[in-house]
Amino acid sequence: MSTAYKKMTSHGSISIPVAMRRELGIEPKDPMVVEEHQGEIRIRPYTLRCNFCGVTDGVQAFHGKGICGACAAKAYQKLGGGQ
Known part of the structure; x- marks a missing residue:
């Protein structure tokens, strides 16, 4: 499992590092699920x-x-x- 530290933009966005996207096979415009679970934010491919x-x-x-x-x-x- 890799870790990256990213700053949130003024609009509330966070980018997923390209190495992680490649590792997971995530393409631009792929739908993602964003959920809150016990105080954590989880992002996964839909x-x-x-x-x-x-x-x-x-x-x-x-x-x-x-x-x-x-x-x-x-x-x-x-x-x-x-x-």
């Missing part, structure tokens, strides 16, 4: 989840929501797709 079943593998964004292939196929069938 993982898109399927809004229907909750899985994280193979999830695609659709109109701002996450949907996995299995749930997309079920929805397609339910709506009469493929007929």
